[in-house]
Amino acid sequence: MKRLLLIGGGHAHLFVLEQLARVSTPGTEVVMVTPSAQQGYSGMLPGWMAGHYERSQCQIDLRPLAVAASARLELGHVCAMNADRRCVRLDDGREIAYDVASIDVGSATDLSWLGLAGAKLLAVKPLEAFFSAWPQVLAAARARGQIFRLVVVGAGAAGIELALAARYAFARIGVDAAVSLVGSDSGFLTDHAPAVRRHVLVVLARAQIAFHRGRAVGVEQGLMLSNGQLLSADSVIAATGARAHDWLKRSGLACDESGFVEVDRYQRSVSHPNVFAAGDVCSRHDVEMPRSGTHAVHSGPVLAVNLLAALQGGTMRSYVPRRRSLYLISCGARYAVASWGRWSAKGDWVWRCKDLIDRRFIRRFSRPASAGSPKA
Numbered sequence: 008m009k010r011l012l013l014i015g016g017g018h019a020h021l022f023v024l025e026q027l028a029r030v031s032t033p034g035t036e037v038v039m040v041t042p043s044a045q046q047g048y049s050g051m052l053p054g055w056m057a058g059h060y061e062r063s064q065c066q067i068d069l070r071p072l073a074v075a076a077s078a079r080l081e082l083g084h085v086c087a088m089n090a091d092r093r094c095v096r097l098d099d100g101r102e103i104a105y106d107v108a109s110i111d112v113g114s115a116t117d118l119s120w121l122g123l124a125g126a127k128l129l130a131v132k133p134l135e136a137f138f139s140a141w142p143q144v145l146a147a148a149r150a151r152g153q154i155f156r157l158v159v160v161g162a163g164a165a166g167i168e169l170a171l172a173a174r175y176a177f178a179r180i181g182v183d184a185a186v187s188l189v190g191s192d193s194g195f196l197t198d199h200a201p202a203v204r205r206h207v208l209v210v211l212a213r214a215q216i217a218f219h220r221g222r223a224v225g226v227e228q229g230l231m232l233s234n235g236q237l238l239s240a241d242s243v244i245a246a247t248g249a250r251a252h253d254w255l256k257r258s259g260l261a262c263d264e265s266g267f268v269e270v271d272r273y274q275r276s277v278s279h280p281n282v283f284a285a286g287d288v289c290s291r292h293d294v295e296m297p298r299s300g301t302h303a304v305h306s307g308p309v310l311a312v313n314l315l316a317a318l319q320g321g322t323m324r325s326y327v328p329r330r331r332s333l334y335l336i337s338c339g340a341r342y343a344v345a346s347w348g349r350w351s352a353k354g355d356w357v358w359r360c361k362d363l364i365d366r367r368f369i370r371r372f373s374r375p376a377s378a379g380s381p382k383a
């Protein structure tokens with residue numbers, strides 16, 4: 008019996024479970040380690056903050072997917088991996104050995120330069136913690152009795168969506184709040200067309216979100232900007248980019264200088280051919296690939312084929328990242344800005360497209376093939 012170990016229930020692994028539900032894998036035991044059976048979907052997180060969705064609508068239940076794939080779910084965090092010994096350790100001390108492993112654990116929020124910790128700070132990743140903490144921020148804002156000051160640090164697409172969603176949420180519950188966004192020029196939608204940046208600046212101004220350019224470091228009252236300006240804050244959301252999970256550096260796997268697992272075009276570790284990685288956790292050594300859910304999703308079906316090939320023999324497929332990806336930036340209200348290469352658009356209809364795409368993604372994984380149905 009060979010064991011395939013799926014570490015994390017990220018986007019790419021959803022497709023692996025889907026594929027495992029379709030094909031039989033005699034002689035293979037499949038185990039997935041995940042901290043929670045509910046996989047949060049980041050694309051709908053701002054919509055949830057704004058009140059457009061219930062939390063349950065932004066989550067995928069991994070249990071029926073695992074049943075259909077004949078996989079065993081082990082709830083826990085992998086906290087150590089020994090790629091030479093082919094085993095992982097979970098936070099409760101359990102060890103799990105594997106023959107083939109696949110890592111799709113996403114990334115953590117990079118808080119290294121922010122220098123802020125404690126109750127005021129809310130990092131966007133891990134998503135599960137953010138889902139639990141945001142209602143507490145809303146409650147604190149309601150209870151404050153005077154203006155509530157929220158600062159979002161990080162002006163990439165995620166930070167912008169979070170600031171606009173927060174502004175909308177405060178207005179919806181009638182809380183008097185000041186929302187600010189801080190981002191360096193190099194971080195403000197750099198990979199997007201100038202028209203997208205223009206649209207977004209207009210939307211931010213309309214929402215009365217003060218946009219501060221520069222770096223921010225944590226101080227007792229909130230944040231100090233690189234120009235010396237103090238931003239007092241009752242709560243700070245960090246959307247400051249992706250950081251690799253610490254345990255990967257000690258795993259023995261070849262990692263890039265930032266600690267992300269280096270993989271080839273088959274999404275296979277360049278140092279350990281029985282280990283694969285996809286999504287935010289990986290770094291392609293042959294092509295530039297931004298960290299986004301789009302790549303995590305698109306690499307999923309390829310990863311599934313390659314894991315089966317590693318277990319049963321067969322030809323592996325290359326994951327060829329598309330040159331351009333479509334980004335739909337939600338703007339608090341049911342309004343969004345679209346960005347695709349040099350093309351951009353904005354409007355209620357863009358939000359409706361995003362809503363449709365997001366709901367379709369969730370629906371796809373909410374109706375797994377039944378466990379009893381025959382496999383190819």
Ligand SMILES: Cc1cc2nc3c(=O)[nH]c(=O)nc-3n(C[C@H](O)[C@H](O)[C@H](O)COP(=O)(O)OP(=O)(O)OC[C@H]3O[C@@H](n4cnc5c(N)ncnc54)[C@H](O)[C@@H]3O)c2cc1C
Binds near residue numbers: 019084168285
């Ligand atoms: C607010 C927001 C909005 C975004 N919107 C978009 C968008 O519209 N389009 C887009 O392309 N990208 C978007 N992104 C980026 C996107 O979230 C990530 O690129 C994407 O989630 C990466 O997917 P993944 O499969 O690598 O990991 P994830 O989706 O993060 O999944 C990783 C899973 O692994 C689990 N895990 C973590 N550590 C461990 C461990 N030690 N052991 C076991 N399991 C573990 C986690 O609990 C999680 O379930 C957004 C990000 C944010 C923050």
